[in-house]
Amino acid sequence: MNIPAALQSIKKSVIERNKERKRLRGPADLQYAIADSVTMLDAGAWQTLAQQCGFFMSIEYLAALEQVLPLNLSARYALIFDGLGADRQLVAAVYMQLADISLAQARPEKPAEPEKKWTLPLEQLAQHAKQRILVCGNLLSFGQHGIAFAKDVDTKLAWHGVVEVLYRVRQAEKLAGKTHFVMIKDLHDPYIEQAAHLDNLSYRYVETEPNMVLTLAPEWKNYDDYLASLASKYRGNIRNAIFKPMDEAGCVIENLADLAPVQDQIFALYKAVQINADFRPFELLPEYFVALQAAAAERFRCSVVRQNGRLLGFLISIADGDTAIAYHIGFDRAAAGDLPIYLRLLHAGIADAIALGCKQISYGRTALEPKASLGAKPQTFGVFVRHRQPVLNKLMKRLLLGIEHDDAPERNPFKKAKPGKTETEN
Missing domain, CATH: 3.40.630.30 (Gcn5-related N-acetyltransferase (GNAT))
Structure with missing residues (x-):
């Protein structure tokens, strides 16, 4: 190696870095x-x-x-x-x-x-x-x-x-x-x-x-279309491990048209999840959710889980262009010990995103495994x-x-393409 040449390259790199640093430290x-x-x-x-x-x-x-x-x-x-x-x-x-x-x-x-x-x-x-x-x-x-x-x-x-x-x-x-x-x-x-x-x-x-992102296929016109696109193993797990226990417990999924009458209940469910987070940089105000619904208007969806009229959980999604941002969630932690409320809400988010006319769902960070099982892929x-x-x-x-963080697991819950056919032909 030509040492003088190598030193010259290092010197040039240092000069360029100092020049850029000086430029950035000065006013634009x-x-x-x-x-x-x-x-x-x-x-x-x-x-x-x-x-x-x-x-x-x-x-x-x-x-x-x-x-x-x-x-x-x-x-x-x-x-x-x-x-x-x-x-x-x-x-x-x-x-x-x-x-x-x-x-x-x-x-x-x-x-x-x-x-x-x-x-x-x-x-x-x-x-x-x-x-x-x-x-x-x-x-x-x-x-x-x-x-x-x-x-x-x-x-x-x-x-x-x-x-x-x-x-x-x-x-x-x-x-x-x-x-x-x-x-x-x-x-x-x-x-x-x-x-x-x-x-x-x-x-x-x-x-x-x-960020876990689920791409919505153009042919999915409703949630049942998404479910039909899954491999039988995943589809069976969803029906047996999520839908069946929720149905047997008398739980139903509804879309709230107006959050104002249940503002305090929504806040309590949010708080039940928020207090267990490893990092809580803020606490939302109870009136925040109603204000968000008013600002988002037709872009807004709030799916809730009810059992005998009582709210057990909610998921708020907002259409941001072609992307549904599914980002505020809360649920009764005691009830969630016996029922898959969180997982049911993730699936409700798919139905909401399709209804909003979106092409993908941004589920955010955390809970990488269940989101990957939906078919979501990681976005750096x-x-x-x-x-x-x-x-x-x-x-x-x-x-x-959060310097030390988990990597998203590899999951592909969808049916494999048949020989001679593309994925879009499934």
Whole structure:
């Protein structure tokens, strides 16, 4: 090996990296409008950018969400322009959330003990040791719901603008205290590749658990069509292990047209699941679900399990373009000990997505095995994070990002194509 040549290559690489780092640390040649409410910004400009990004970047959704955000979250918004005056060009819209999170939220919630009048020092530390996180994206959903780029934009310039917006917001928030983490949430292709150069600005990419996506075949006009497409073993398991015990217990699936009369019941079912989560960055407000239904309108579906009139579980799905986002779920944990309520709700999500006219279902992270058994496949998700260095922050970073995560199992529940036929001919 030619050592001088190799050293020359390393030197060139270091120079290029330092040059890129210097560029990113400097201001982009862009202009910004940053606000505490989406209603303070140019509505036409925001909608122009957001309409190609779906429901979760729409003004209707974001304005409604502002009114029912969890108590430890607050929203920030930005529009990025290239140029001034009438000739200015839209570059991107950015949605952000500031979250105050304690270490106690990074583990399942312990049940209250009325007779206990004192807490251990570690319990007190967990309650009071808080981290402030600036998130580019939406903690209440999964997916890239934080940035809407203009068509044919220079992505390198646009990303430079995004990180400058995050820097400006973080600096402004010093009045309320230090921001320990900056996170760009739930990126997938092509965004991961576009943002790869942000490592020059100390953003670190961390892969999280995958998003499980079920592709809906065009010929499936209803849930029975999906069921008929499954191999006999899977179809039999669903009928015997899910449908049969639910039917024998007198459980029925219904679609709720109006959540307002059962708002408190829906919240209680959500809370029953939420308190057992390993990481709980927020707690939804009871009125959130009704506000979400009003904002989503015809895009909204809520399937519920009832037993003798009592609600045992729910699944909320929203049509976001061609994708049904099946993401809010709750169920009675005691009843779920005897009945496959969670699995039945996952199947209800298929019926809802087909009824909404969607082409795929985004089931999100966690519970990879049952979602894979439906036929869902993993979509790589990750975050970019920039953080400070104290030991406490390193611990929070590990808990926050879920660095150690499970891989989705390989499952193919569908019938195999017969010789001489394609899969679509089955």
